[in-house]
Amino acid sequence: MDIEKQIKSQISEAFTSLYAHTLPEDEIKLQPTRREFAGSHTFVTFPYTRITGKNPQDSAQEIGRYLKDKGSIVGNFNVVKGFLNLEVSGAVWLHIFSEIAEANKQGELPFGYQKSNGQKVMVEFSSPNTNKPLHLGHLRNIFLGYALSNMLEASGYTVRKVNLVNDRGIHICKSMIAYQRFGKGETPASAGIKGDHLAGKYYVRFDKAYKQEVQEMTAQGMPSEQARKESPLMLAAQHMLRQWEQGDPEVTALWKTMNHWVYEGFDATYQNIGVSFDKIYYESDTYLLGKNVVEEGLGKGVFFQKDDGSIWVDLTGEGLDQKLLLRADGTSVYITQDLGTADMRYQDFPFDQSVYVVGNEQDYHFEVLFKILKKLGRPYADGIYHLSYGMVDLPSGRMKSREGTVVDADDLVAEMVRTAQAQTEALGKIEDFTATQAQELYHMLGTGALKYFLLRVDPRKRMLFDPEESVQFQGNTAPFIQYTYARISAILRKAAEMGIDISDTQSFASMSALHPAEQEVIRLLHEFPQKLSAAAREYSPSLMAQYAYDLAKEYNRFYTEVSIFNEKDPQALAFRVVFSAQVAQMINQVMRLLGIQVPERM
C-alpha cells in the first residue's frame, strides 16, 4: 500500500466532487509535514485558488474535510494558512508496518529492493595510476563508486564494477628509472613496505633527483625550461617509454615486476576497505585502441584532418572547441584511447547505462568524449554518465602530491581504526571481547566512520576533509548509526531470552495507540523504496546516507522516550520488539548499500 498514492487519488476525487474539476493524480504534490505541526503529509492549496474559487485556507478546510469524511486514510487534519496537514490514522500506519515486515519476511528481496529490470549498468571507479599508492581523493571515488553500484543493484540493475588501471606512461617510467638507479634490488619483502608504497617511494625519489638536476643545470646558466626538458633523468624516462612501447625485454620485465608489487598493494587496500571489482582493465591493453574509431570518424566526415596530418573534431557547433584526436605522427592522445575503450567496454558488456566515476577536473574531457560518441552515432551514447565528484580539500588547502600534502589511504584507514580503538577502550563496554572480536569492531567503526564521512556530502560538491572532525564518532556519523543498531541488537537478545516471538508480524491490528516517534519511524521505513530509487536515479549515495541518519536519529528518540520492557500489555511489548527488529534490519540494509558494516555490540 502506498499512502502517498492513495492520498493523491483522494485529493483528485475531492477536486472532482467539490469543484467539478479534473486534477490528475500525478500533478498533485505532497510534501512532508514540518515537525512542529501535527500530521505527516501536507498539501499546499495556494496554486489551486483559481480552481476552488476560494481563498487558500477555506480551500484547505474543504478538501481536508472531504478527505476525512470520505476517505479511509486521513484520520484528522489541520490547516495553517494554505497548508493542509493530513494526519494518517494509526491503524493505517500499523497496516503499513505489517506490510513492510511481511515483505522482509517472505520476499526473496528485502523491502524496497527491486526485482531485476533486465538492464545492465557498468560503473567504473577507482582507476588509479600504478606509480603511487591510493590517497584520500581515491577513497572518495572508490566509496562513491562502490555504494552507487550497490544502490543500482538493489534497484534492479545488473551491475558490473570495473576498474581501469593506468599502468603505463611516462609517470610509470619515472619510478622505474629511479628504481634502476637507486633501488639496489629492493623488494617489498626486503624493505618491509607495501608494493604500492615502494613504487611511490621511487616516484618521489625520481622527482627529487630530477629537481636537483634541473637546479644544477640552471645554476650553470641554462634556462630553466630547457633544463627541465634536457635533464638526463627526464630523457632517460622518455627513452624508457619508447623502449617499453617497442617491447624491450628488460624494460618489460621490470615493468611487470614493479606493477605486480603495486597490484598486490592495491589489492590489500581494496580488501581492507571492503570493496571489490568484477573486472579490471589495464591501460597497457587499451592504449592503442581508438585509432580505428578516429579513422571511422574521418571516413564519415565527422572528423577532419589538418595540413600537418593531425586529426581533429570540430565541436564549435556544440559550444566547445576543436579538439585533437590523433597527433601528426599518428600517435594517440588521452581521448583517442577513451573513444576506443568506450567501444570495447560496450562489446564486453552491452550496457544500458555506463557511469564513469571521475573527478570534476575532467568535466570538459567527458563532455567532449560524450559529444563525439554521439556524433559517431554510437547506440550507447545516451546511456553514459559522468559522475563528477568534487575534490577533497584539506584544511591546509588542496592536496598536492608534489608538495607532499596528500593523505595516504592506508595511513588514514589505520589512523581511523586506531581512534576507534581508543574511543572504544575508553568507554570500556566490550571488555569480554576476544582480541580478534575487538579488532574486527575497531575496523568496522574506523572504516565506517571514514566511509560515511566521505559519502554523506553531495558527491558533486567539493568538500573539506578535516582530520579532527572526521575522527568524531558523535552526531551525524557512522558510529552513531552503528550504535543504534547495537542498541537494538541488545533489545533483541533480551527479547529472545524472554521468548518473545519476532516472526509474528500480523497480530497488531487491534493495537490501539502508536507512540508518535513510532509513527515517525514507520513513515521513514515506508519511504525507503522512494529514497532508494531517487538515490540510484540521481547517482547520489549521500541521499542514502542522510536516510540512514534520519532513521537512526528518529529511532533513538523513540528509544529514550519509551521503555520497551516496562510495557505490561504483551501484545504492545511484542510489537515494540518486532518494530525495533525491523528498524535494525533496515539500518543494516541501508548501511550495507553504503558499504558499511554494522556491529551487534559496541
Added chain:
RNA sequence: GGUCCCGUAGCUCAACCGGAUAGAGCAACUGCCUUCUAAGCAGUAGGUUACAGGUUCGAAUCCUGUCGGGAUCACCA
C-alpha cells in the same frame, strides 16, 4: 580572457528541482545514567542564505548584474 561549478550558523554539511518560522552535526552553555548500551536524549544560544535588482500569492532555490573562491580551456593522463 572563454566555458563550467560553487558562495547557507564560528566550523562541516542539509533543505525532497518555487512553499510554512532555512534544518542537522561539531564547538559553547543547561538538564537527564540504580531501568533495554549516555558513542544517547531534551533544551538554550547562534542566519539580511556573498551583494544588488527582477519574476509571483511565495525565492536559498528561477533570471540579470556585481564581488569572492575553484576547476578547465595541453599534441599530459
